[in-house]
Each structure stands twice: as C-alpha cells, then as structure tokens.
Amino acid sequence: MTQPNQDNWQNKVKSNTLKMAYWTGAWLMTLALATFGPVFLWQQPTISHAATIVNLLVGIGMLVANHKHLQVQDELQQKIQLEAMALTLGVVVIVSMAYATIQGDQLLNVKDTLSNLMFIIGITYLIGVFMGRRKYQ
Amino acid sequence: MKNRLKVLRAERDWTQGDLANALEVSRQTVNAIETGKFDPSLPLAFKAARLFNLKIEDIFSDEN
Structure with a gap:
C-alpha cells in the first residue's frame, strides 16, 4: 500500500x-x-x-x-499534550499557593522556590504525557 | 462511537501502521480509534471515508 x-x-x-x-x-x-x-x-x-x-x-x-x-x-497526540499541560498547570497553581502559604506563615524555610517549581513542572508534565500514552494505548 | 476501521483494514490486508501512514496519524491513534478509546475529529473521519471510498456513516456509527 x-x-x-x-x-x-x-x-x-x-x-x-x-x-x-x-x-x-x-x-x-x-x-x-x-x-x-x-x-x-x-x-x-x-x-x-x-x-x-x-x-x-x-x-x-x-x-x-x-x-x-x-x-x-496528530489529534490524539495533541490531546495527550493538552491534558498533560492542563495537569501541569493545575499542579503548579496548587503547589505555588502552598509555597506562598508556607513562606507567609514561615512554617518552613523554603529556598530556591523557582527552581523547585521548574522541577515540579517538568516532572508533572512527564507524568501527564506518560499517563496519556497509557490511557490511549 | 463505534467504527468498522479494523474490519475495513483487515479486508484490505493493511496493518495499523499502513492505515496510520495513509491517514497521516500515529499508529497509536489508529489503535485508539479502533478500540473506541478515542473518537476522531470530523476532518479525520472524512479522510478515512475518502481512503476507503465510503460514506462516513458506513464507517462510524453512534453507540446508541
């Protein structure tokens, strides 16, 4: 063919x-x-x-x-990417707010907030793509 | 949404890879459509219909 x-x-x-x-x-x-x-x-x-x-x-x-x-x-790959990005955005908002609360209350001395967030973004996105690929396998 | 892609593909002795290449999508996408895990967009459904020389409703049908 x-x-x-x-x-x-x-x-x-x-x-x-x-x-x-x-x-x-x-x-x-x-x-x-x-x-x-x-x-x-x-x-x-x-x-x-x-x-x-x-x-x-x-x-x-x-x-x-x-x-x-x-x-x-293709459209399925785009959907997988979109779902992974949505998951990442949600997680980043939640974690950012938690960081802000922790720093505001001085519960913990959290340093390198930005690099920690970058790490969380990367890991969450990877997990999101992996989950998407598994879901539509 | 149900579809007859697997049957139509088998009738022509095509692999999922062949069909994926013809539709310009990944093999995973063809598999997901065949197994009903993913419903294709209207443009992709039209493309499949053109490829098999059939009407969309001859390939895809409502689950109900």
Missing part, C-alpha cells in the same frame, strides 16, 4: 521534533552561560546583560519550535 503523503508527515514530525530538541539544547546552553558566565568567565555586567538577552532570544526560538512541533502532531 502506497500513499503519496505517508513519508511526508512522518518526516515532518521527525524534523520538527529534532528542531525542538536543538532549540531546547541551545536554550539550556545559553541559560547555563548567562548563569555561570558571570561567576567563572567574565566580570563585566555588560556581557552578563548580553548573555541574558541572547538567552531570551533563543527562548523565543524554542517557543516557536515547540509550537511548530505541536502543530504537526
């Missing part, structure tokens, strides 16, 4: 996934440079500002790549 577009779609998915991976890698590298550069590589604030701007610009590229990656997915 041969269909004219059968390879096109798969190639497009593969290509967009790879592009997203490259942009994500580039964003991580520029983030590391902007974070650790002032500590290990340079002292001038101008270079730090430039590194931050580069990081933001690459971040925009990563967002565009992620958007294109999602657009080329």
Whole structure:
C-alpha cells in the first residue's frame, strides 16, 4: 500500500521534533552561560546583560519550535499534550499557593522556590504525557 | 462511537501502521480509534471515508 503523503508527515514530525530538541539544547546552553558566565568567565555586567538577552532570544526560538512541533502532531497526540499541560498547570497553581502559604506563615524555610517549581513542572508534565500514552494505548 | 476501521483494514490486508501512514496519524491513534478509546475529529473521519471510498456513516456509527 502506497500513499503519496505517508513519508511526508512522518518526516515532518521527525524534523520538527529534532528542531525542538536543538532549540531546547541551545536554550539550556545559553541559560547555563548567562548563569555561570558571570561567576567563572567574565566580570563585566555588560556581557552578563548580553548573555541574558541572547538567552531570551533563543527562548523565543524554542517557543516557536515547540509550537511548530505541536502543530504537526496528530489529534490524539495533541490531546495527550493538552491534558498533560492542563495537569501541569493545575499542579503548579496548587503547589505555588502552598509555597506562598508556607513562606507567609514561615512554617518552613523554603529556598530556591523557582527552581523547585521548574522541577515540579517538568516532572508533572512527564507524568501527564506518560499517563496519556497509557490511557490511549 | 463505534467504527468498522479494523474490519475495513483487515479486508484490505493493511496493518495499523499502513492505515496510520495513509491517514497521516500515529499508529497509536489508529489503535485508539479502533478500540473506541478515542473518537476522531470530523476532518479525520472524512479522510478515512475518502481512503476507503465510503460514506462516513458506513464507517462510524453512534453507540446508541
């Protein structure tokens, strides 16, 4: 059985996934440079500002790549991603409020709130995608 | 929603992968539709109908 577009779609998915991976890698590298550069590589604030701007610009590229990656997915994959994002958003709102309460009441001395939240976002999203894939298997 | 995708596919001796390629979706999506875990959108249902040269209602039907 041969269909004219059968390879096109798969190639497009593969290509967009790879592009997203490259942009994500580039964003991580520029983030590391902007974070650790002032500590290990340079002292001038101008270079730090430039590194931050580069990081933001690459971040925009990563967002565009992620958007294109999602657009080329089929409708079930998009649904799985949407459900994972909804779960992540819900968890982040709940956890953020809990963090705020803890810090406001000074019940615990919670440091690095932002990096903890990033970790929770990543883990929740991964669990959401995994659950979605299992659900529609 | 019930559907006859599995039967129609088997009649043509196509694998789920073949059908997925023809519909430009993943194999998981074809499997989820066949097992009734996922209802396709109208454009995808039309695409399947065109592929099998049938009407949508010949492939998909209401559960009730």
